[in-house]
Amino acid sequence: MKGTIPKCLEEMVRARHGQETWDRVKAAAGLARWHTFLTTEDVSDQMVTDLFGTAAKTLGMPLQQVMDDFGMHWSTVYAPDIYGVYFRRASNAREMLLSMSEVHRVTTGKVPNSAPPRFDYEWLDEDTLRMTYRSERGLAALMPGLIRGVGAHFRERLEVERRGDDMIVRFLGEA
Ligand code: HEM
Structure with missing residues (x-):
């Protein structure tokens, strides 16, 4: 990696x-x-x-x-600094999270032997998203913190519940 x-x-x-x-x-x-x-x-x-x-x-x-x-630092300090363009493109946490498969594809596209994580999405209701981690690396435990950090970056309240590789994200509005 x-x-x-x-x-x-x-x-x-x-x-x-x-x-x-x-x-x-x-x-x-x-x-x-x-x-x-x-x-x-x-x-x-x-x-x-x-x-x-x-x-x-x-x-x-x-x-x-x-x-x-780590996830909070990545999403609120580190990534907005060095990968700021992807944060500016999104207007809220939903858009940011939904763009993650594409962002990982683009940022690792030219890297030889890279195997970026992918994500599948399903809306369980209008405020509840299931974001499924797809990677051989077994780092799903990083996901809740990264997602909470995205919420903090966009000053939104959200809750994350991890069920194996599925992250259940509830969007609760502005912080
Ligand atoms: C602008 C934001 C982001 C950028 C540019 C980015 C970019 C990257 C890059 C370059 C890697 C290393 C991949 C490799 O070497 O193959 C990585 C790994 C990873 N990213 Fe992101 N990332 C971002 C945000 C996120 C967010 C918000 C999540 C979760 C919701 C996430 C989940 C992960 C995970 C779990 C890995 C570990 C690799 C794996 O498990 O396969 N990333 N990311």
Whole structure:
């Protein structure tokens, strides 16, 4: 996978817990002190999964909490900065989430051997969307935080319930 996910994890840990804590995560993960992730580099899927686990252990936090914090940071700080065009194109959280298959296709389209996640959508009622994660990587646990972050970015109230690879998103209006 591209280094963009570990890069964002690095930025989230540094922003919320400080550089010194990130240095400890790196040491625990066996990475050099000077190491920093690049968005363009290739990082093995295993390494990314392990890094979340190492971060959780080092921070003394549940893994899901680290994944939720990652998702919030991705959708409200990191991605609006480096992928801002996709946020500006959408006028609300619904449009943003519905554009995600296309955005992942476009952002990874020219990348050799990339296998971006895809999403299927079904409206269960006019305010309830089922967004299904389709990827071999088994990172559905990142989805609730990423989706909550999209709601926060657009200043909307929404609830996410994860049922395996299905995310049930209830749009509750403006925050
Ligand atoms: C502008 C917004 C976004 C951009 C540009 C973006 C881009 C990317 C990129 C480049 C990757 C790495 C893919 C690879 O190396 O093959 C990735 C991974 C991923 N993205 Fe996004 N993303 C965005 C928002 C989101 C949102 C809102 C969600 C969830 C609702 C999401 C879910 C995921 C997941 C779960 C992965 C991990 C890879 C996998 O499981 O296969 N992304 N994204």
